[in-house]
Amino acid sequence: MQGIKFDWLKSCPEGLYCQPADCFIDPARAVPRALITHGHADHARPGHEKVLATKETLKIMKVRYPSDLAQHQQLNFGEKIRIGEVTVWLAPAGHILGSAQVVMEYQGQRAVVSGDYKRQADPTAIPFEPITCDLFVTEATFALPVFRHPKPESQLEKLLSSLQAFPERPHLLGVYGLGKCQRILLLLRDLGFDAPIYLHGALVGLTELYRSMGFDFGNLLPVQGVAKSDLSSALVLAPPSATIDRWSRRFTDPRIGIASGWMQVRGRARQRRAEIPLIISDHADWDDLLRTCNETQAETVWITHGREDALAYELGKRGQKAIPLRLSGRQEESE
């Protein structure tokens, strides 16, 4: 869908391009100058010459791409800078640590690119701020009326009662490594779960980064090197794919949970072999997507990735001009 223009913002194969600033937002390929909304791999890629993002996002990118040579520039929330002829500033998106919406003002028009966002509370992220604008660019990961995310605490209670009911079985919880993992660790501690929590090796690095920024996760232990018998009643967090892969054989008869917005649908839970499906998402659900698009008062809404058609249809009915962009390089959110 090339050539859709908001005069000065357009959709290109590389991603969204702001012409008067000569800069891309979350580009899928390496570019000279990139504005990055947050650290997830489908938004933050290595190889750019210059990267502008929040302090936290830059730190995440350094952990993920240690040998990347990009020149980093930090921008705090609300701090305004000029890039070319455009005034650019960032507003919190509530998605994960450091996640931001990119606000661009040019010739009396304001466009907001929200990246990924959610409206639920998250102890690791600053809450989303709706910004009034002329053009709002939204995601649509969970844009169907069947997606209504319950409170994450109510979901984690399911895990805690399973731990109580099956004290002699290890529990493996599949979580996305950046954001979801740390959010759940903090929520579990808030709910009073104070036993050690074991981590799959792939989750250790990023969790350490969070810890270095002051998050207190209590007693965390790596699974690596622990005897099978010592894991017999452990709670273990791992990337979702590991819960059914060879790695999981080190546990005897584990109960498997997955924490993801996709768990709303039984078929999806079955597919992931989740006995304990936890509906916990870092994306806005159907009601929050509609509420947010409404609160921005934007005349035009562009939809980047997810279930674009349903959202475009509903926004159209509500009088907002909604256009699916079908950006390349964005698969279904593996959250």
Place this chain on the structure above:
Amino acid sequence: MTPDPARGYALAALTGDLKIPAAKSATIRSLVEKRMDAELFAMSYDYVGDMAETVALIWTDVNYSPPKFTEVVEELQKSNKASAAIALEKWMDRLDTTGRWALLKLATGGLRVGVSARLAKMALAQEFEASVDEVEEIWHSIEPPYDDLFRWLEGSGEKPNYALGAGFRPVMLANPLEEGLLSQLDPLSYVAEWKWDGIRVQAISRDGKKKLYTRTGEDIGYSFPDILNSLDFDAVIDGELLIRDQKSNKLQEAAPFSTLQKRLGRKRPSTKIISEMPAFIRAYDLLFEGEEDLRGFAFEDRRKRLEIWAKNAPSTIDISATIPFKTWQELSKIRSEARETGIEGLMLKRKSSFYLPGRPKNQWYKWKREPLTLDLVLMYAQRGHGRRSSYYSDFTLGAWSDAETLVPVCKAYSGYTDKELVKIDKWVREHTNDRFGPVRSVTPGLVLEIAFDAAQYSKRHKSGVALRFPRIKRLRWDKPISEAETLQHVKSLIQEPQS
């Protein structure tokens, strides 16, 4: 435990015995479309793929005050289409997502989950320290909410009377004959019969009711009206359901199992199908004659009664002949020479055996024919389920259709030891050349020896053949794939004419 009668209804919902004819999928759809945009609903249904689940998710929470389970069941049971819709709508507003899902599944009969019927009965028996066979036996003569059953289980009532009903009676099964056991058995104490390759059935005709059950108690009468209509007696018969071979001139000849399979799935067979593939029962045993329960008699005596009874039996029932023999050696020779279709092996029945439910020890033995074997090449591997979900444990195996082309002929997912599974799994991961979802395609390189009961024509596989009961017998690391079987050879093992 849940109080009466909710527990009975819950049990019936799980076992699939709760019938609520008024609520249909279309009713539910119309309810939701009254409240929301049909286009959005269609997009959602398209994504979720299940009507009850889509509606349960999409329905907005109103006021959580869940109705009583009993109230729901009883009101639904007496409602018609229109009143069922009104009731459902009212309850949906009082439930949360999970509750709505359960309600809609209950109303449309979708709560039942395959194996759960037997499991639910086992749980019930365990709870009350009763025998599951007794529960099973009573089951078919009682109805939800099973008040009489619960009264009996709790010791406050009589055992419900099933003896006269047309209910299913638990079946007696044989144990496999272990190698070396024969030398310890006295040939004079046993009767030998052929083990016919059909499906084990129980045919019942009592009180004007006629029933045909499988050995797990599933009612399959609707697929075999030719049998059902012919049951003009008052008895309970145990036997093998077979199809008469039209091509053979011997009338007692049974067609191969694959012919029976063609009739098994069919709900209401046409007269043409019935005349082309007429079914009959080869009787093994007589459990009741009139009101008389013969199950406490010795097999020898039941057999005599069966032979007398069979003289007046309808033409759709004959009896399974016994095989005279004096020594095990002699019987073994008879067994190995029997290669006709329709025979799976031999049955040995102790002359003094009572008819006992389940698989009692030291009473009946099945002595299967030596399985056939083939060396086939591993082509695809798929992840297993449950405990095996981290292993590639389901295998598609192929034979050579020409010097360079392998075609799949069977899927095997048993027979190996845990150790062998680990080895195959490792091999699969190291030789994967492509992936499709849970399936890996492997570069041909491993030969497996497959044991199976019969080869038959099949439209399911591209190769046009299929194997019955394939299982992995041995891993043939030693064998080069070029020495695996050809498709031509596999086809030569088929004993039926191509239809």
